[in-house]
Amino acid sequence: MTRKAMWLLSLSGLLLGVLHLALTLPIYGRLSLEALWFAGSGLAVVCCALMNVGALRSSAPFSRWAAVIANLLIAGFFAAAWPLLPSPQVAAGIIIFVVLAACFGPITAWQERAASSEAAS
Numbered sequence: 640m641t642r643k644a645m646w647l648l649s650l651s652g653l654l655l656g657v658l659h660l661a662l663t664l665p666i667y668g669r670l671s672l673e674a675l676w677f678a679g680s681g682l683a684v685v686c687c688a689l690m691n692v693g694a695l696r697s698s699a700p701f702s703r704w705a706a707v708i709a710n711l712l713i714a715g716f717f718a719a720a721w722p723l724l725p726s727p728q729v730a731a732g733i734i735i736f737v738v739l740a741a742c743f744g745p746i747t748a749w750q751e752r753a754a755s756s757e758a759a760s
Contacts, residue, residue, distance in 0.1 A: 642695065645742055649691035652735045655728065656684030680716075684732065687713040691739055703743050710740035 659681030667674035687709045694706035717732035 645691075645695060645739065648735050648739050648742075649688055649695060652688035652691065652732075652739070653685060655732060655735065656681050656686075656688055659684060659728075683716070684713060687736065691743075694743060703746070707740050707743045710736040710743065714740065 660678055663674050663678040663681065664670075667677065690702075690706045690709045694703045697703070714733055714736035717729055717736065720729050721733070
């Protein structure tokens with residue numbers, strides 16, 4: 640997958656999280672415990688998307704592996720939400736973050752292998 644596609648997916652995840660945050664008050668009308676949990680979920684999606692942006696801008700393996708783990712965790716939360724709310728935004732969240740994890744993992748592993756073989760020679 641190209642870097643442009645990974646940027647597009649990262650920004651799509653960011654947009655999904657921002658939209659989630661922006662819809663908190665229109666959906667709930669006032670701050671309540673449920674509204675705060677809803678906003679917190681949107682904030683978690685935003686943070687995960689920002690981790691992807693940071694990993695795309697960094698060549699450090701740690702930041703990329705951290706993004707892989709965060710992507711898998713947030714995709715797991717979207718998957719857990721699917722039986723309760725089978726809707727397009729939940730499916731989009733699963734797809735976005737699973738694909739990002741699937742892209743960052745092999746790329747990082749390949750970069751680590753290339754760096755270690757270069758260091759060995």
